[in-house]
Amino acid sequence: MSKAHKLAYAAGFFDGEGYVTVQIRGGQYKGHYIRIGVNHVHPIPLYEMQRLFGGTVRKQNPAKVKGNRKQRHEWSISCNKAAAALSQMLPYMLYKNKVSELALSIQSTMGTTIKVSDEIVAYRQSLKEEIQRINALD
Numbered sequence: 001m002s003k004a005h006k007l008a009y010a011a012g013f014f015d016g017e018g019y020v021t022v023q024i025r026g027g028q029y030k031g032h033y034i035r036i037g038v039n040h041v042h043p044i045p046l047y048e049m050q051r052l053f054g055g056t057v058r059k060q061n062p063a064k065v066k067g068n069r070k071q072r073h074e075w076s077i078s079c080n081k082a083a084a085a086l087s088q089m090l091p092y093m094l095y096k097n098k099v100s101e102l103a104l105s106i107q108s109t110m111g112t113t114i115k116v117s118d119e120i121v122a123y124r125q126s127l128k129e130e131i132q133r134i135n136a137l138d
Helices: 003-017 044-053 079-092 097-108 118-136
Strands: 018-025 031-040 056-059 073-078
Touching: 003 018, 003 031, 003 044, 003 079, 018 097, 018 118, 031 044, 031 079, 031 097, 031 118, 044 056, 044 073, 044 079, 073 079, 079 097, 097 118
Parallel strands: none
Antiparallel strands: 018 031, 031 073, 056 073
16 A cells, blocks of 8 residues: 555544644643544554554553443554644545644644743644634534
């Protein structure tokens, strides 16, 4: 399978099953960061996402599986690697393209310094809120 076919598959899988979120880091390096991922029962497509983009695949804690639900797995990736994955999948997306573009806008404000201006922080926060608003429509 060609790289383009793999990216198209990944984008379709991510479009239907994935998430884009902005988290706020505490501690010494406070600030916003983007995180993307997919939660799924079957790990095989998640390992394919990991092969394509990096990141981590984790198995859900069995104690958290309730009722007749199946144990889930999660692939996730953040920051620059998440932005690189979104950039590669974006041309093939049909649904999560808007939140992906917003997340890429946040990541484009990241630099090499720890301190950022209040304007950048406010801009990132406004993009985070817009992503949350769009995600709430699902």
